[in-house]
Ligand SMILES: Cc1cc2nc3c(=O)[nH]c(=O)nc-3n(C[C@H](O)[C@H](O)[C@H](O)COP(=O)(O)OP(=O)(O)OC[C@H]3O[C@@H](n4cnc5c(N)ncnc54)[C@H](O)[C@@H]3O)c2cc1C
């Protein structure tokens with residue numbers, strides 16, 4: 190498969206990249222590692238006039254610990270993040286999530302942490318060649334008026350499939366974005382729209398510059414769980430992350446996230462509220478499982494390589510397992 194024609198720009202500073210983006214908006218697309226985007230270009234899912242590579246911008250690759258956060262440049266490769274001593278010391282859950290992505294040689298050495306967060310949501314009716322898609326007809330995401338996975342639906346249900354997404358949410362990460370008249374910082378939890386055709390609250394002229402993870406005030410116990418058809422080079426069918434801080438036998442902090450179900454990851458706030466201040470007991474496992482199944486029932490449609498019913502049940506199973514491991518009850 191051939192690439193569509195485009196103008197290629199590889200600026201060496203963020204300011205230059207932002208200037209190009211400001212001039213062209215959505216007509217210029219950001220290329221980080223390209224491990225997702227190049228496939229999408231070949232499938233003619235995107236045909237931008239200009240491609241702006243971030244690869245020469247050193248300031249987007251820094252990884253450092255400040256007094257209160259771990260700061261990951263959006264352009265740092267997944268392998269660099271996973272092998273960094275500070276990441277291993279403070280957030281081994283992120284290392285586990287990264288270790289499950291694709292294959293070491295391509296997805297993890299070339300793929301970036303920013304590209305993983307902004308991985309285009311996936312759908313079996315969408316991530317196909319142009320020829321395949323034309324045999325099925327258009328859907329919301331390709332300029333049509335219906336959803337091929339859920340007839341009559343007025344929006345797209347494609348799936349947020351990045352492995353780092355639920356772990357970064359469980360760790361209360363924030364995003365730094367530049368462009369659109371300045372810089373801003375936004376909680377990752379508010380970044381997702383829940384609509385597959387425009388999945389993020391990002392302006393066309395903005396670039397993701399950093400991911401900031403607050404350093405916890407006490408040791409975090411955690412779990413990352415994922416289900417895929419194959420153990421490697423395969424996207425999750427469901428994933429779940431949990432992070433907990435237990436002090437004096439009580440849960441001072443607990444967050445449970447399930448994802449790879451629909452366009453946005455889901456923070457199970459109800460579970461968080463019920464468990465805060467409580468002693469971790471096995472009742473938490475039933476609570477997590479029931480809440481995850483209920484949430485999954487509201488978002489999952491038949492657009493992945495496993496049935497809707499199976500993914501809903503497994504959302505419950507993974508939420509239970511993640512909670513159990515994070516609370517030391519497994
Ligand atoms: C065979 C195969 C298997 C895979 N398996 C997995 C897997 O198991 N789990 C998983 O999570 N992923 C998987 N991937 C997807 C992909 O490799 C990873 O998600 C990777 O982290 C994407 O990062 P990238 O830097 O290559 O992103 P790119 O492909 O360069 O970009 C991805 C998207 O993000 C946008 N973007 C990137 N950086 C920025 C930025 N700083 N600001 C604004 N927009 C930006 C791009 O415009 C594009 O739309 C797989 C891919 C393939 C081909």
Ligand code: SF4
Nearest residue numbers: 312328336337345346
């Ligand atoms: S979920 Fe529906 S609208 Fe979205 S890509 Fe799939 S078929 Fe298209």
